[in-house]
Amino acid sequence: MAKMTGAKILIEALRREGVEAMFGYPGGQVLPIFDALYDVKDIRFILTRHEQGAAHAADGYARATGKPGVCLATSGPGATNLVTGIANAYMDSIPMIAITGQVKSFLIGNDAFQEADITGITRPITKHNYLVKDVRELARIVREAFYIASTGRQGPVLIDIPSDIQMKETEFIWPEKVDIKGYKPTYFGHPGQIKKAAKIISASKKPIIYAGGGVITSGASPELRELAEKIQAPVTWTLMGIGCFPATHKLSLGMLGMHGTAYANHATMEADVIIAVGARFDDRVTGRIDKFAPNAKVIHVDIDPTSISKNVNVDIPIVGDAKNVLGQLLEQIRKAPDTKEWLKTAEGWKKKYPLAYKEKKAIKPQYVVEQISEITKGDAIITTEVGQNQMWAAQWYKYMHPRTFISSGGLGTMGFGFPAALGAKVAYPEKTVFDVAGDGSIQMNIQELATCVCNKINVKIAILNNNYLGMVRQWQELFYKKRYSHTCLANPDFVKLAESFGAVGIRVTKKEDVKKAIQKAISTDNVVLIDFHVEQEENVFPMVPAGEALNNMIEGLA
Amino acid sequence: MRHTISVVVENKFGVLARIAGLFSARGYNIASLAVSETLDPGVSCMTIVVEAEDEKILEQIKKQLNRLIDVLTVTDFTKKEHVDRELVIVKVGYSGKDKAKLEDIADKSGAKIIQHKDNTAIIEMVSGQEQIKALLEGLKQFSVKELVRSGRIAMTK
Numbered sequence: 001m002a003k004m005t006g007a008k009i010l011i012e013a014l015r016r017e018g019v020e021a022m023f024g025y026p027g028g029q030v031l032p033i034f035d036a037l038y039d040v041k042d043i044r045f046i047l048t049r050h051e052q053g054a055a056h057a058a059d060g061y062a063r064a065t066g067k068p069g070v071c072l073a074t075s076g077p078g079a080t081n082l083v084t085g086i087a088n089a090y091m092d093s094i095p096m097i098a099i100t101g102q103v104k105s106f107l108i109g110n111d112a113f114q115e116a117d118i119t120g121i122t123r124p125i126t127k128h129n130y131l132v133k134d135v136r137e138l139a140r141i142v143r144e145a146f147y148i149a150s151t152g153r154q155g156p157v158l159i160d161i162p163s164d165i166q167m168k169e170t171e172f173i174w175p176e177k178v179d180i181k182g183y184k185p186t187y188f189g190h191p192g193q194i195k196k197a198a199k200i201i202s203a204s205k206k207p208i209i210y211a212g213g214g215v216i217t218s219g220a221s222p223e224l225r226e227l228a229e230k231i232q233a234p235v236t237w238t239l240m241g242i243g244c245f246p247a248t249h250k251l252s253l254g255m256l257g258m259h260g261t262a263y264a265n266h267a268t269m270e271a272d273v274i275i276a277v278g279a280r281f282d283d284r285v286t287g288r289i290d291k292f293a294p295n296a297k298v299i300h301v302d303i304d305p306t307s308i309s310k311n312v313n314v315d316i317p318i319v320g321d322a323k324n325v326l327g328q329l330l331e332q333i334r335k336a337p338d339t340k341e342w343l344k345t346a347e348g349w350k351k352k353y354p355l356a357y358k359e360k361k362a363i364k365p366q367y368v369v370e371q372i373s374e375i376t377k378g379d380a381i382i383t384t385e386v387g388q389n390q391m392w393a394a395q396w397y398k399y400m401h402p403r404t405f406i407s408s409g410g411l412g413t414m415g416f417g418f419p420a421a422l423g424a425k426v427a428y429p430e431k432t433v434f435d436v437a438g439d440g441s442i443q444m445n446i447q448e449l450a451t452c453v454c455n456k457i458n459v460k461i462a463i464l465n466n467n468y469l470g471m472v473r474q475w476q477e478l479f480y481k482k483r484y485s486h487t488c489l490a491n492p493d494f495v496k497l498a499e500s501f502g503a504v505g506i507r508v509t510k511k512e513d514v515k516k517a518i519q520k521a522i523s524t525d526n527v528v529l530i531d532f533h534v535e536q537e538e539n540v541f542p543m544v545p546a547g548e549a550l551n552n553m554i555e556g557l558a
Numbered sequence: 559m560r561h562t563i564s565v566v567v568e569n570k571f572g573v574l575a576r577i578a579g580l581f582s583a584r585g586y587n588i589a590s591l592a593v594s595e596t597l598d599p600g601v602s603c604m605t606i607v608v609e610a611e612d613e614k615i616l617e618q619i620k621k622q623l624n625r626l627i628d629v630l631t632v633t634d635f636t637k638k639e640h641v642d643r644e645l646v647i648v649k650v651g652y653s654g655k656d657k658a659k660l661e662d663i664a665d666k667s668g669a670k671i672i673q674h675k676d677n678t679a680i681i682e683m684v685s686g687q688e689q690i691k692a693l694l695e696g697l698k699q700f701s702v703k704e705l706v707r708s709g710r711i712a713m714t715k
Contacts, residue, residue: 181630182629
């Protein structure tokens with residue numbers, strides 16, 4: 001068999017894994033790989049303007065498609081610039097392959113130029129990582145990396161390849177199958193546990209389904225819906241779970257937690273059985289933990305045993321893939337509980353505490369998101385930055401399908417939304433992709449405007465510009481006596497900024513122009529940035545203050 | 559409470575760092591650590607002794623150890639019937655007249671004197687924690703110049 005260089009082996013391995021697009025940035029220690037890429041026609045390579053942009057784009061691509069996203073950077077600063085993006089993917093269990101160049105094998109540990117111990121740095125923020133020491137191991141490592149990233153509880157895997165290994169030659173041998181002794185995820189729930197769960201569900205009076213990102217990862221939305229309808233239980237979801245259940249369904253309660261709907265929070269606190277599926281009882285969800293859902297028996301379905309009984313005590317733990325376990329549960333539940341009274345109560349809360357904001361002459365940020373929702377009819381992919389923009393995008397857009405809401409949940413990374421939108425748009429060029437941004441966050445990866453314009457990745461950006469780091473300002477208003485320490489921004493002219501990159505910029509200062517601007521952005525065949533000047537001191541409500549019980553919300557209208 | 563945990567892992571570089579990281583990230587100090595190959599040279603066994611400040615956190619660490627790709631099994635000996643042993647080597651100085659006394663202490667504790675030189679003895683002992691503690695207590699009346707311990711290793715009964 002003909003010999004190939006490490007660089008070519010890498011490309012061939014990526015091809016075998018079905019990689020169609022990757023994001024990255026060249027540098028000294030990945031030159032052999034870039035040289036090999038020069039002849040590659042079947043993998044689209046997107047040159048970003050910052051490695052962090054590449055990592056988030058790969059993440060956005062993965063969230064939109066369910067396939068591992070791939071990013072590539074050089075050693076040292078290239079690799080460390082990926083770190084936030086890798087940590088972000090790790091916290092949200094997103095399959096990602098990060099490939100980094102490394103200084104030549106014999107220089108490792110010598111403080112060589114552009115050297116960083118990236119496997120050491122990323123050890124706590126990757127599901128696994130590899131330093132390739134022998135070119136003969138490369139194909140197997142790539143195969144394993146994709147397998148690890150995309151099975152079990154998914155996550156990022158980093159492969160660090162010294163530049164001499166990229167140039168060494170060997171035969172390309174693709175392993176038939178992957179066999180990792182210490183890695184055997186559990187995919188089906190234990191039948192005994194399923195039986196117990198079914199019994200508890202049938203006997204319940206006030207059940208609630210609490211769904212998280214795991215439902216989306218495992219493609220369990222149809223089963224989730226079937227279960228909800230079968231047992232007539234209301235459904236609430238986490239930020240990561242948005243899209244797993246249609247927002248307009250009559251059993252839908254929307255998102256729960258710190259900025260969840262009041263009715264979702266009340267229902268969770270009053271429930272007698274919580275069916276948690278692919279969610280991890282994050283502190284932003286539970287509020288004060290010892291006051292959380294005091295009367296509920298908890299059934300917790302999760303593919304990662306580490307997530308179970310971590311924050312709340314679980315009565316029926318079920319380790320397995322959400323889709324399989326829900327299927328097993330559906331088979332096992334013979335008698336649906338009588339939830340008529342319970343649904344009436346929930347309906348009452350919906351009427352009493354609706355999501356609301358006060359109309360004013362100024363543009364309300366919630367109104368902007370609502371208009372995007374109405375105009376795109378829930379068919380767009382929405383990405384968000386982090387902060388108020390993220391919460392409004394979560395609350396006011398009616399998501400109907402999985403993988404249409406892309407947001408940094410666990411790590412809360414400002415600057416994620418725009419490059420993630422870029423990645424999603426590469427995956428689905430025919431779809432409208434909107435990044436709902438804040439004026440603070442958008443400036444963290446604004447350089448990717450160049451990437452989008454150059455590559456005709458026509459992402460739309462809606463900046464909810466309030467001239468503040470809004471969420472921090474909100475906390476300062478509510479909990480720090482309005483001492484707005486370093487949260488008021490002096491911003492650039494976003495329209496001119498967009499134009500300087502070759503994108504289209506639209507400034508909107510009047511409420512009556514909001515719809516028009518959104519429609520124009522969608523119909524324009526270019527990258528469009530809309531700078532919405534919104535009410536400056538608008539707050540995200542309802543809000544459960546940190547450390548308070550989940551039903552102790554600040555409900556006030558702005 | 560002190561836990562003795564055995565972690566059987568793939569014998570590869572970086573595994574120890576991954577495992578140590580799970581403890582250090584929480585500010586947990588590893589009290590003792592012994593690592594070596596098993597019958598299968600591709601597999602290593604690590605015996606870790608750690609003081610758990612919070613049992614729930616230790617439970618979480620154990621689950622996370624299990625989650626590591628290179629980890630094959632995790633066993634906590636604390637609530638299991640087990641034997642544990644440690645090797646200790648002590649260098650003790652004594653005055654001539656105390657030689658018999660030192661030998662007596664070593665003998666009674668089941669320790670072995672492996673060298674006498676210039677009023678200095680090197681004593682070795684392989685034993686459980688209580689016995690080692692008793693030996694070290696007995697040696698306090700002499701001048702202990704150096705002490706090295708191998709770290710605990712353990713096995714279920």
